[in-house]
Amino acid sequence: MVGSKTEVVVLGSGPYGLAAAAHLRAAGADIRAFGEPMEFWEKQMPAGMFLRSAWYASDIAEPSGNYHLNDFKTREKVQFLPPVPLESFVQYGRWFQKQLIPDLDRRKIARIEKNGSFKLRLEDGETVESKRVVVAAGISRFAHRPPEFGNLPRNLVSHASEHRDLGIFRGQRVLVIGGGQSAFESAALLSENGAEVELVMRAPQVRWLHGSVQFRTGLGIWRRLLYPPTDVGPPGLNQLIARPHLFRLLPRRVQTAWAYRAIRPAASTWLRNRMDGVKITTGCSVARTFASGDLAGLELSDGTRREVDHVLLGTGYRVDISRYDFLSPQIIASLKTFDGYPWLSSRLESSVAGLHFMGAPAARCFGPLVRFVSGTGYSAKALVSGIIGAGNPRR
Numbered sequence: 001m002v003g004s005k006t007e008v009v010v011l012g013s014g015p016y017g018l019a020a021a022a023h024l025r026a027a028g029a030d031i032r033a034f035g036e037p038m039e040f041w042e043k044q045m046p047a048g049m050f051l052r053s054a055w056y057a058s059d060i061a062e063p064s065g066n067y068h069l070n071d072f073k074t075r076e077k078v079q080f081l082p083p084v085p086l087e088s089f090v091q092y093g094r095w096f097q098k099q100l101i102p103d104l105d106r107r108k109i110a111r112i113e114k115n116g117s118f119k120l121r122l123e124d125g126e127t128v129e130s131k132r133v134v135v136a137a138g139i140s141r142f143a144h145r146p147p148e149f150g151n152l153p154r155n156l157v158s159h160a161s162e163h164r165d166l167g168i169f170r171g172q173r174v175l176v177i178g179g180g181q182s183a184f185e186s187a188a189l190l191s192e193n194g195a196e197v198e199l200v201m202r203a204p205q206v207r208w209l210h211g212s213v214q215f216r217t218g219l220g221i222w223r224r225l226l227y228p229p230t231d232v233g234p235p236g237l238n239q240l241i242a243r244p245h246l247f248r249l250l251p252r253r254v255q256t257a258w259a260y261r262a263i264r265p266a267a268s269t270w271l272r273n274r275m276d277g278v279k280i281t282t283g284c285s286v287a288r289t290f291a292s293g294d295l296a297g298l299e300l301s302d303g304t305r306r307e308v309d310h311v312l313l314g315t316g317y318r319v320d321i322s323r324y325d326f327l328s329p330q331i332i333a334s335l336k337t338f339d340g341y342p343w344l345s346s347r348l349e350s351s352v353a354g355l356h357f358m359g360a361p362a363a364r365c366f367g368p369l370v371r372f373v374s375g376t377g378y379s380a381k382a383l384v385s386g387i388i389g390a391g392n393p394r395r
Contacts, residue, residue, distance in 0.1 A: 003127035006032045008387060009120060011109055011326070012136035013037045013097060016359040019061045019376035020134050020383055022100045026063045027384045032128065034105045038093040040138045041086065044161040048189050050083035052181045052209075052268050053373055057231035058084050060096050061377035067096050083270060113328040118354065132387060136358040137324060142317040146177075149311065151289045156296040157311040160186045170194035172309035175298065176278075177286065179203045183314025184267035184275065190312070191277040198279040198308075200300065205282055207266040230374040233262035240367075244378055245346065247367035255367065263368045319361050331355070338364065347386020348379065356383060 010021045013035035021033040051058055059068040069084065072092045080088040097104055108123045112133060120128045143159040160182050166189045176187045179201035187199045226235040233241040240247055241262050247255065281300075288299040295307045320340035322332050336343040336351035341364035348356045348366075358379050362370045369375040 003119075003129055004032075005129045006030050007130065008032075008132045008134060009034065009109075009118070009128060009130040010134045010136060011035065011112075012138055012359075013101075013104055014040055014136065014138050014359075015060045015093065015373045015376050016138075016379060017134075017136035018093065018096055018101065019380040020136055020358055021104075022060075022062045022067075022096075023380035023384045024134075024387065025101070027388050029384075029387060032105060032130070033101050033103075034107060034109055034122075035137075036106050037097040037104060038090045040140050041093065042090045043164060044140055045086055046160070046163055046166050046186060046189050047086070048166075048192075049086045049185050050268075050270075051086065051089055051373075053084070054231045055082040055084060056229055057372065057374040058089065060093065060373065061380050062096070062100060067099060072096070083268065109326050111328060112326055112331065114331055114352065114355075132354040132356065134356045134358060134383065135324065135327075135361070137326075139317045139319070139360050141323040141325075142319050142360070143313075144315045144318045145313060146286075146315055148286050149177075149289055149313065152291060152296050152311065156291060156309075157289075157313065159313045159315070163312075166190050166195075167193040169310060172196070173307075174198075174310050174312055175200060175296070175306055175308045176312045176314055177201075178265070178314030178316070179206070179267075180265035180314065180316060181267050181271075182316060183265075184271050186312055186314050187278045188271055188274040192274070197277070198281060198306070200281045200284050200286070201265070202285050203265065203282060206280065207264070208269050208272060209266045210269055230369055230372070232369050232372055232374065237262055241369050244366035244369055244375075245382075247369075248346070248365050259363070259368050263371065317360065319363070321357070321361055341365070345386070346382065348383050349386055356386070358383065 007030035008024055010017050010031060010033040013033060017035055021031060024031045069092055072095050076095060109120050110123050111121045113119045118130045118133050143161045145159060149157050169190055170193055173196045174190050176183050176197060176199045183199060187197050191197045228238055228242040230242040232238060237258060285301045286298050287301050290297040292307050296311050298306045321342055331352055334352050342350045342357050342361055344350055344357060344362055344365045348358060348362055350357060360371050370379055
């Protein structure tokens with residue numbers, strides 16, 4: 001099919017892609033945006049879940065500030081309370097897209113190549129030429145599967161991101177692996193859907209996230225000092241996390257330690273009462289796995305054994321941009337990376353000129369904030385500064 005040209009292509013239409021497209025368009029850039037809006041959130045997160053982020057930290061950034069969650073509730077006359085339900089957040093994202101990026105192209109980009117400018121081939125064969133590409137493709141390709149589960153067939157073990165409906169495990173014995181929000185919420189939903197659930201985690205004890213809205217409101221003028229609106233990290237450290245331009249200046253060793261401290265595995269306090277039907281085994285890891293007939297067999301580090309119908313991995317995500325199969329081998333080989341993350345300038349531009357990354361792939365350079373919805377504001381502004389002011393030297 002006949003190709004077309006544009007200045008900037010935004011790949012992805014989750015919170016980061018939507019924020020990028022909205023900011024670039026407001027700044028006058030000639031853009032085309034691609035992707036199914038909120039696809040990962042709708043199809044790869046379990047029905048019935050809630051956002052870990054606080055209400056005020058769940059707004060998708062837009063320059064005018066008129067498209068927040070509260071604006072969505074008011075204008076669409078919908079009712080929901082915190083914590084934010086997944087279904088409501090998906091509806092909010094789609095409303096945001098319809099208002100600000102109504103011409104979103106829902107076709108997938110099959111391949112991106114570069115020979116001077118970027119050439120993008122769409123799933124139907126059409127090509128698009130662009131001077132710049134913003135990759136906001138999310139984390140779906142980065143689901144982490146620890147190697148010790150490689151002995152189990154796929155019907156006996158799966159990652160939490162593979163299930164929209166956990167009701168399919170009703171009446172089954174399910175072992176959940178992990179100590180973070182995904183593992184705990186999956187375990188709660190499984191139990192509420194009639195499964196017999198045990199959660200196994202490495203940490204010696206459960207870490208609950210404290211700091212309820214009522215508690216923070218009671219802090220008065222101290223609230224802003226102790227809890228910035230980005231809502232990532234414990235008091236004190238959260239102020240640095242909220243300023244990625246400062247975080248990126250820290251020595252790498254300090255960045256690594258503080259990033260882990262800010263987002264180490266934990267579960268929201270509001271999940272606590274929902275775990276009553278779940279057995280929690282702490283301080284254990286999986287030493288060995290094996291298939292035992294139609295069951296999954298596991299040996300734990302404490303010497304005990306389990307045989308269950310299914311193992312669900314709430315083991316999170318590990319960024320590796322080489323798993324973005326739409327990037328050509330030439331581009332992958334040209335990217336400067338460390339531990340799977342791309343090296344990025346202060347304007348989110350990679351070592352391949354004109355190729356920008358947003359969201360989790362930017363976390364190694366900009367810190368934990370850009371893993372969360374509340375990081376869309378900082379990221380989109382930095383992106384616009386780099387693209388609209390492209391005449392400035394790259395930093």
